Structures are given as C-alpha cells and as structure tokens.
Amino acid sequence: DIVMTQSPDSLAVSLGERATINCKSSQSVLDNSNNKDNLVWYQQKPGQPPKRLVYWASTRESGVPDRFSGSGSGTDFTLTISSLQAEDVAVYYCHQGFSAPYTFGQGTKLEIK
C-alpha cells in the first residue's frame, strides 16, 4: 500500500500570511500513461463533505481561489495558501489515486493564529 504522510498535523497561521502543507508518498504516484502525478488535495470544513482543490498535483479546480496552489512531483508534494483567509480554516488532505487502496494522508488541521 502507498502510505501518504502529511506534515504538519496542525498549523496555525495569521490572517494574510502563507500556509504550507507537505505531503510525502511512500512510492511514486506518477501515471506513466499521461506523465502526471495522481495526487489530489481536498479541503474539508466542519460539517461538510470534502471538496477537491487541486488535482494532478498542481491543477487548480475550477472556482477555487488562486491563493491555493499545488506543487511537487514524484513523492513530495506541497499545498500552499498564499494569503490565509478566515474561510480557509479546515482540514486538508492529500490523496493518491494511483493504486488501490487509494490512500489519504492523515490530514492537516489549519487554524487562525
């Protein structure tokens, strides 16, 4: 199984400041059929279902603010929020869709400092 490890487990950032969440996979999630990393970032707010933010490691979902960006390749990935807003308080998960079981990271809880 591919293990997805996020860091940190929790993060407190001031409004307007940058937030960075890291995700490491235990093996490559590169899909050789299209040369894209099958790595997705989700945001889950309390009482709501998850929402996809970024797919293929760096492609932002339509309608997601451009302060959210994904980067990385191979086994190391990052989600960056360039200027934290109050509505960004949530738990963030990375997820690999490369091979079953399709594992998630343990989640990173993002709060306002």
Add this chain to the structure above:
Amino acid sequence: EVDLVESGGGLVQPGGSLRLSCAASGFTFSSYWMTWVRRAPGKGLEWVANIGHDGSAKKYLDSVKGRFTISRDNAKNSLYLQMNSLRAEDTAVYYCAKTVIYGYDSWGQGTLVTVSS
C-alpha cells in the same frame, strides 16, 4: 448540477448489517466510476471501495473485504454499500463520491453509521 444523497445510516449492534444507498442526479450516472469514502470520529478520510461504471469492476479496502459489498443500479441512478458483520471500527460518516481519473469531483453530505451495543 450534480447531486449525491446518501441514506441508510444508523445505529447497529456489532455483528449487524446495514445497507447504504446513494441517489445520484445531474450527471450521466452510468458513465462514471463511483466510490465510498468514510471518516471515523476524530480520524481522517479513508477510501472504502469503488465500482466501475457498469458494475463489473470492484475494489475494496482490505479491512472490509468479505464483509462489505459495493453495487450499483444504473437504471435507478443509485449506488449501494451492503455492510455485514459490522465492527465498532466501522463507525464513521460514509460518503459517496463521483469518481474521475483525477479524484472525486462531487461528494454527498454523508450518512452516519454507528456500531455499538
């Protein structure tokens, strides 16, 4: 607009059974893989099972293999999860999700399953 509505959750004793349903609308259901994902209290998201667009391909998390069965009825635009021999560790909110190659682009609101005596 895509809409996914789960139902069938509830309180069940260990060893009992439940059948979850997910009613889909707003897209061509028969063209998409579908997935069940759960989130246990205080825990993170966990992929449970998925099913191909015609129901022929199915994959399961090892811990539910042999106990859970995923199925679909494309004529009714519905996804199901039959859960047998339930354990306390199956307690979670169960979500159905519309599945594309690059993740889950639509999710239901979830249905809570509580396994307790």
